[in-house]
Amino acid sequence: MLVSSLLAAVALSRTALAAPTVAPARLGGLSRLRNSTLAGRAVFPGNGIHGVNVGAWFVFEPYMAVDEWHNMGGDWLCGDCTQCVNDEFALTQKLGQDKANRVFAQHWDSFITQDDVDLMVQYGINSVRIPIGFWIIEDQVRDDEWYPRGGLDHLRRGCKRFKDAGISVLLDLHAAPGAQTASNPFAGRCLAQPQFWQQDNFDRMNNAAAKLTEYIHAEPDNFGSVWGLQALNEPPTDGNETPMYYQFMQQFVTAVRGKESSMNVPEDQQISTVYMDVSWQWQNNAGNPAYTSGGGNAYDSHVYYSFGAPCGSNGCVEENLGSHVSFACQGAGGRIASDAAQYNTPSFMGEWWLMPLGSTCGAFDQACIRAFGDAQKRGYAPEGAQGGAGWYFWSWKMTNSDDDGSNHLRSYKDAVQQGYLPDQAGAYFNDNVCS
Numbered sequence: 001m002l003v004s005s006l007l008a009a010v011a012l013s014r015t016a017l018a019a020p021t022v023a024p025a026r027l028g029g030l031s032r033l034r035n036s037t038l039a040g041r042a043v044f045p046g047n048g049i050h051g052v053n054v055g056a057w058f059v060f061e062p063y064m065a066v067d068e069w070h071n072m073g074g075d076w077l078c079g080d081c082t083q084c085v086n087d088e089f090a091l092t093q094k095l096g097q098d099k100a101n102r103v104f105a106q107h108w109d110s111f112i113t114q115d116d117v118d119l120m121v122q123y124g125i126n127s128v129r130i131p132i133g134f135w136i137i138e139d140q141v142r143d144d145e146w147y148p149r150g151g152l153d154h155l156r157r158g159c160k161r162f163k164d165a166g167i168s169v170l171l172d173l174h175a176a177p178g179a180q181t182a183s184n185p186f187a188g189r190c191l192a193q194p195q196f197w198q199q200d201n202f203d204r205m206n207n208a209a210a211k212l213t214e215y216i217h218a219e220p221d222n223f224g225s226v227w228g229l230q231a232l233n234e235p236p237t238d239g240n241e242t243p244m245y246y247q248f249m250q251q252f253v254t255a256v257r258g259k260e261s262s263m264n265v266p267e268d269q270q271i272s273t274v275y276m277d278v279s280w281q282w283q284n285n286a287g288n289p290a291y292t293s294g295g296g297n298a299y300d301s302h303v304y305y306s307f308g309a310p311c312g313s314n315g316c317v318e319e320n321l322g323s324h325v326s327f328a329c330q331g332a333g334g335r336i337a338s339d340a341a342q343y344n345t346p347s348f349m350g351e352w353w354l355m356p357l358g359s360t361c362g363a364f365d366q367a368c369i370r371a372f373g374d375a376q377k378r379g380y381a382p383e384g385a386q387g388g389a390g391w392y393f394w395s396w397k398m399t400n401s402d403d404d405g406s407n408h409l410r411s412y413k414d415a416v417q418q419g420y421l422p423d424q425a426g427a428y429f430n431d432n433v434c435s
Contacts, residue, residue, distance in 0.1 A: 045126045045127060045168065045390065047382065047426065048381045048382045048383070048388070048389060048390035048391075048426075049126065049127045049348050049389060049390025049391060049392065050124060050125060050126050050127070050381075050390060050391070050425035050426050051125060051126065051127035051128055051129060051170075051390065051391065051392040051393070051425075052120065052125055052128055052129075052392060052393045052395065052396040052412045053128070053129045053130075053131065053172075053350075053351060053392050053393065053394045053395040053396065054112050054128055054129070054130050054131070054158075054395065054396050055131055055394060055395035055396070056111065056395065056398075057108065057111050057112050057130065057131070057158075058108070058130065058131060058132045058133065058136065058151055058154075058155060059088070059131045059132065059133050059174045059175050059186060059188060060087075060088055060091075060104075060107070060185070061185050061186055062074055062075075062076050062086055062087075062185060063076075064395065064397075064398045064399070064410075065111070065398065065399045066399075067399065068107065068111075068399065072091060072103050072104075072107065073085065073091055073094060073095055073103070074086065074090075074091045080183070081183055081184070081185060081190035082183060082190045082191060082192050086185055086190055087185040087187075087188060087189050087190045088104075088133065088135075088147055088148060088185075088188050088189070089145065089146050089147060089188060089189035089190075090146075090189070090190070091103075092104075092146040092147055092148050093146035097146070097149065100146075100148050101148055101149050101150050103148075104148035104150070104151070105148075105150055105154070108150075108151060108154035109154065111397075112158060112396070112397075114161060116396065116397070116413075117161045117162060117165050117167070118165070119413065120165070120167060120396070121165050121166070121167070122423075123412075123416055123423060123424065123425055124424040124425040124426055124427075125167060125425050126166075126167060126168065126425070127167060127168040127169070127170065127227075127390075127392070128162055128167055128168075128169055128170070128392070128396075129169075129170045129172050129230075129350060129392040130155070130158070130159075130169060130170070130171055130172060131172045131174030131175075131186070131233065132151075132155065132171060132172065132173060132174060132175075133147065133151075133173075133174065133175035133188045134173060134175060134176055134177050134188075134204060134205050134208045135147035135148075135149075135151075135175075135188065136151045136152050136155060136208070136212075137152070137207070137208040137211045137212065138152075139207075140177065140204040140205075140207050140208045147188065152215075156215075156219070156222040156223070157222075159222050159223050159225070159226065160221065160222045162225055163221075163222070163223075163224045163225035166225075167225065168225045168226075168227050169223075169225050169226045169227065170226070170227060170228045170229075170230060170274065170392070171212060171216075171226055171228070171229050171230065172230040172233055172274075172350075173205065173208065173209060173212075173229070173230060173231060173232060173233070174186060174188075174230075174233040175187050175188035175189075175233070176188075176196040176201065176205050176232060177195075177196060177201040177204040177205055178191070178194065178195030178196040178197075178198075178201045179191045179194050179195060179196055180194055180196040180197070180232055180233075180234075180235050180236075180242075181194055181234060181235060181236055182194050182236075186233065186234070194236075194241075197241075197242060197243050197244065197245075198244075199244070202244070202247070202248045202251055203251075205232070205248070205252070206248075206251050206252050206254075206255035207255070209229060209231070209252055209255045209256055210255040210256065210258065210259040211259075212229060213229065213255070213256045213259040213260060213271065214259050214263065216229070216271055217260065217263055217265055217269075217271075218263070226271060227271065227272060228271055228272035228273070228274045228297065228298060229256060229271055229272075229273060229274065230274040230275070230300060230350075231248075231249060231252045231253075231273065231274065231275050231276075231289075231296075232248070232252075232275075232276065233276070234276065234280075234302065235276065235280075235281075236281075237280060237281055237282050237283070238281065238282070238283045238284065239281045239283055239284035239285050239286035240283060240284045242281070242286050243286075245281075245286035245287055246286055246287025246288075246289075246291075246292075249275060249287065249289050249292050249296075250292045250293065252273065252292075252295075253273045253292045253293070253294045253295035253296065254293075254294065256270075256271065256273055256294075256295070257270070257294040257295070272295075272296070272297035272298050273292075273294075273295035273296045273297055274296060274297065274298045274299070274300055275289035275292075275295075275296045275299060275300065276289075276299070276300050276301075276302075277289075277299040277300060277301045277335070277339045277344045277347055278290070278299070278339055278342050278344045279301065279312075279335050279338060279339055279344075280301070280302070288342055288343070288344070289344070290342060290343035290344050291343075296344075298346055298347075298348065298389070299339060299344040299345065299346070299347045299348075300347075300348060300349075300350035301332065301335055301336075301339070301347055301348070301349050301350065301380075302349070302350055302351040302352070303328075303332045303335070303349055303351075303352055303376070304351070304352065304353070304355075305317060305324065305355065305356050305357045305360075306353075306355035306356065306357065308357070309357055310327070310332070310333065311333065312327065312330070312332055312333020312334040312335050312338070313333065313334035313335070313337070313338045314327070314330050314333045314334040315327075315333060316333070317333070317357055318357075319357050319358045319359065319360050320360060321356075321360055321361065321368050321371060321372065324356050324357070324360055324372050324375065325371055325372065325375040325433060325434070328372070328375035328376045328378075328379040329375050329378060329379045329384065329386075329433070329434035330379065330386065331379050331380065331384065331386030331387065331388055332349070332379055332380070335347075336379075336380070336386045336387045336388050337386065337387060340387055345387065346387075346388075346389035347380075347387070347388055347389060348380060348388060348389040348390050348391060348392070349376070349379075349380040349388065349390075349391040349392070350391075350392050351392065351393075351394040352376050352391060352393060352394060353393065353394050353409055353410045354369050354372060354373050354408070354409040354410070354415060354420060354421075355409045355410065356368075356369075356372055360372075363404060363405075363406045363409070364406075366419060366420060369408075369409070369420050370420060370421075370429045370430075371429075371430065371433060373415075373420065373421055373429075374428045374429055374430055374433040375433050375434060376391070377391060377428065378428065378433060378434050379434070384434060393412045393421075394410065395410065395411065395412065396411070396412050396413055397411050397412070397413045397414070398410055398411040398414070408420045
């Protein structure tokens with residue numbers, strides 16, 4: 001989840017694409033999602049995704065669980081994260097491999113439990129997005145890299161719990177070899193200069209994708225509700241900083257489809273390849289993922305207001321509730337429609353929270369926050385009539401992460417318990433919020 005860079009100026013007007021400007025070769029995958037089936041092996045919810053991320057589970061972001069991170073041996077509020085123990089790489093290196101494996105195993109066991117899954121079911125959550133690092137496929141980690149080992153078996157158990165509960169899963173390759181973006185723990189390693197953008201790291205990322213694809217199909221008891229595999233979380237929004245991004249996307253889908261072909265997986269049983277939507281990059285667009293051969297099949301839009309006023313084809317957000325509601329109700333200011341015009345459909349909102357721009361809502365202004373939440377949900381939900389396929393809130397839970405008690409703005413579990421979100425994910429406090 002983006003914590004250190006701005007989303008201000010994410011405009012939707014697009015310049016020339018780096019990819020061939022021809023119609024995408026494979027729209028069949030899109031219709032599978034619209035028809036609410038995927039292989040008979042998993043369900044893309046027909047009434048829309050009402051989902052949550054389970055952040056900080058397999059890619060630890062310290063701001064989300066400060067006390068636990070401290071107890072594990074990490075640093076917090078250290079200024080420059082490249083100079084302290086503020087990511088999984090640095091903590092594993094500090095603790096040593098064996099101790100890190102034990103410490104992270106305890107975290108994986110305790111952070112998301114059966115009680116969490118049961119509560120998600122109670123709240124009507126029908127899908128989860130699980131951020132994972134490439135290092136979960138351990139043979140892709142180099143000898144000079146430090147990441148915790150043993151996560152794959154914990155992921156298996158977690159996905160089985162979701163499957164057994166009737167909750168579908170999107171596996172999100174959140175963190176890439178060498179880090180795809182600068183100075184951010186969500187990349188697994190805080191580096192001043194990202195090192196992902198070169199072919200050898202593309203190969204490692206896509207080898208991990210191929211192996212995950214194999215597990216998804218070979219282990220239906222564990223991974224039977226996985227509907228998609230997401231290529232890369234939040235690369236830099238400036239396409240000048242992502243050389244060969246389009247080539248990476250094509251290689252990703254080739255890796256997934258190649259593995260499925262070798263396993264004789266019928267087309268109607270293939271998983272969906274998922275990319276950040278074309279509107280994510282607002283300068284020198286690096287290539288439209290819809291033009292990749294064999295994918296993509298769904299497109300992820302992240303809309304945050306608290307990092308700066310987001311913009312869309314219908315304008316930019318202003319610092320008042322009416323502007324926030326209008327922008328959200330319009331499919332985040334027209335993003336869904338603009339994406340669809342560029343073949344990026346179905347589109348879902350993969351990360352959002354209840355923190356508005358500036359002082360639009362006070363931290364505990366329940367009526368304001370409720371309206372803002374309703375509008376964000378409805379704008380991307382099918383019933384919002386903007387073409388959206390639903391949403392995943394960021395994130396399910398946070399613990400001990402702030403001193404002002406405002407977890408309800410970023411923790412779904414807390415938001416429901418404190419009355420800022422309805423206790424049913426598909427419900428609204430005001431059904432007419434967008435009227």
